[in-house]
Amino acid sequence: MKKTILVFSALIIALLILFQLGKYSFIAGDTSIEFLIASIALVFLVIGFYLNRKNSKNLVLDGEGLDIDKIKELGISEREYEVLVEISKGLSNKEIGEKLFVSESTVKTHVSNLLVKLDAKRRTQALQRAKKLRIIPH
Amino acid sequence: MKKTILVFSALIIALLILFQLGKYSFIAGDTSIEFLIASIALVFLVIGFYLNRKNSKNLVLDGEGLDIDKIKELGISEREYEVLVEISKGLSNKEIGEKLFVSESTVKTHVSNLLVKLDAKRRTQALQRAKKLRIIPH
DNA sequence: ACCATTTTAGTACTTTAGTATGAGGCCTAA
């Protein structure tokens, strides 16, 4: 949110600077208007690219900093979290059961609880949400 | 491929038209240079947005470091890749079909092909592999 | 125009995933 404001501020400032530069150089007559137009076009093309990417991607602050508090905040238990991690590794319920030495039924229970707590309908959606919440490494 | 060429052609033509319009109106003196600059800025901002959205897979490689060559190397087609991206967003086959305007059957076909090409047994595993191969954003 | 690939879509199945519910054992705080 704050980033967007900053970006737009920078954008407006850039516009003003370009305009002032254009005015001066035109009066001085040492720079063509073509160059001015090309510069503006290029700058805003880049800004458009940049803005679009920043808005479409989740802001990945990263540094491997997982938000442990958020896990507790969501009421996700230790065992459930272990299952979540294994899901992110692409394992099936059966495989997770074998890895954690529990039955497939137990895994299913954990997965069901996870889906509720992460407000997801599928395990893939749970993964996406968990990554956005920064509770599992991406 | 051809789309990119067309888009860039349109871009160049737009630039030329804007330049011509700017020249005329400046000579005629009935339009301010401020308006011209604002127009150009706006147009190229939009073009930047549009380009980044449409050709995201060709343009994201500088920022996100996606390995485009590896996608082709694995023989993953354009449509299959689109499906893969939607899977990573946690959508079901049905939802992907609705989003891409194809039937669920078609999505299943694409997914099956993806699983073979990514050497995965499940969509979650495909996701994990795709991320390791850097063909989808983390 | 021709050939190769891609995209689309279907049927018929098998396999996972996920839901709902109940229940026993374990541990901890009141």
Add this chain to the structure above:
DNA sequence: TTAGGCCTCATACTAAAGTACTAAAATGGT
């Protein structure tokens, strides 16, 4: 001791996901 989580497991479902074909268009390059 009792109430409340948590972990475990089971049964019986329903719902997705995935497989294995077949096949018709459309797309694209030579």
